[in-house]
Amino acid sequence: MSTSSHETFGAPCWVSLLSRDLAAAQQFYGAVLGWEFGPVRLGEAFSVGFADGIPVAGLGSLPPELSTPVVWTPYFAVDDADVTAARVLERSGTVAVGPLAFGTGRAALASDRDGAVFGIWQGDAIPDWGMGGDAAPAWLELRTRNAFDAAIFYGEVLEWACEHAGCCEVAYAEESERILLRHAGRTVARLHGGTLAQAPDPHLRPRWQVHFRVPDLGAAVKAALARGASTVFGPDSGPFPHEVTLRDPDGAVFSIAGPAGSAA
Numbered sequence: 001m002s003t004s005s006h007e008t009f010g011a012p013c014w015v016s017l018l019s020r021d022l023a024a025a026q027q028f029y030g031a032v033l034g035w036e037f038g039p040v041r042l043g044e045a046f047s048v049g050f051a052d053g054i055p056v057a058g059l060g061s062l063p064p065e066l067s068t069p070v071v072w073t074p075y076f077a078v079d080d081a082d083v084t085a086a087r088v089l090e091r092s093g094t095v096a097v098g099p100l101a102f103g104t105g106r107a108a109l110a111s112d113r114d115g116a117v118f119g120i121w122q123g124d125a126i127p128d129w130g131m132g133g134d135a136a137p138a139w140l141e142l143r144t145r146n147a148f149d150a151a152i153f154y155g156e157v158l159e160w161a162c163e164h165a166g167c168c169e170v171a172y173a174e175e176s177e178r179i180l181l182r183h184a185g186r187t188v189a190r191l192h193g194g195t196l197a198q199a200p201d202p203h204l205r206p207r208w209q210v211h212f213r214v215p216d217l218g219a220a221v222k223a224a225l226a227r228g229a230s231t232v233f234g235p236d237s238g239p240f241p242h243e244v245t246l247r248d249p250d251g252a253v254f255s256i257a258g259p260a261g262s263a264a
Helices: 022-033 081-090 147-158 217-226
Strands: 012-019 036-040 043-051 054-061 072-077 094-102 105-111 117-122 138-143 169-173 178-183 186-192 207-213 230-233 243-247 253-257
Touching (some): 022 043, 022 217, 072 207, 217 230
Parallel strands (some): 072 117
Antiparallel strands (some): 036 043, 043 054, 094 105, 105 117, 230 243
């Protein structure tokens, strides 16, 4: 089943990872997150990870001639990829790839003014992917220099808090000093300030952080470390309890969150 990006415009609709070794990435994330993998119509260089039969994320092979870092990239649903890409450029962001035809729709890869990478997608989308709540397989947080500046940029680019029916709403959570992005009354992403644009470690610079839910945090961390991952933030040092931020063997940073009461 699928829906249209027109119905969920402005909201996160997918995450993907381009790895240097697709088979190795599948083995790693299968062991850590319990995913099973299936093919997609884009060919053998791409696959989709499923958790309990629900599509969670896409994995693909990074072309060997590219020396770009391996990162998890979020995609946001848009009405018109060309119009959205133009908005990114008008607001001093960068469009690195596209918009171009991709599968059943059109996509582009961009970055905001502080360098955080994100994608836009126009076309068929998976219903309720990332639509908040404890049942969502993944959720997103923007770690950025200034959350209010970022909210203005993304709000103008992705039509957050606009006059159109069905758009995403933006709210400020004073207790956590985060800006919340909501769709249909549910929090679908968070924006948090305080990062340094010139941090020595590129993974500590402004970026979209992908969080995956796991049933057993301790078991998932143990499986990750046994397969070559390293810990970036432990449960006591990260921004959320019951969560650990890891760097996979290819260098991609992601977080895993367990249920309340779980321990790493």
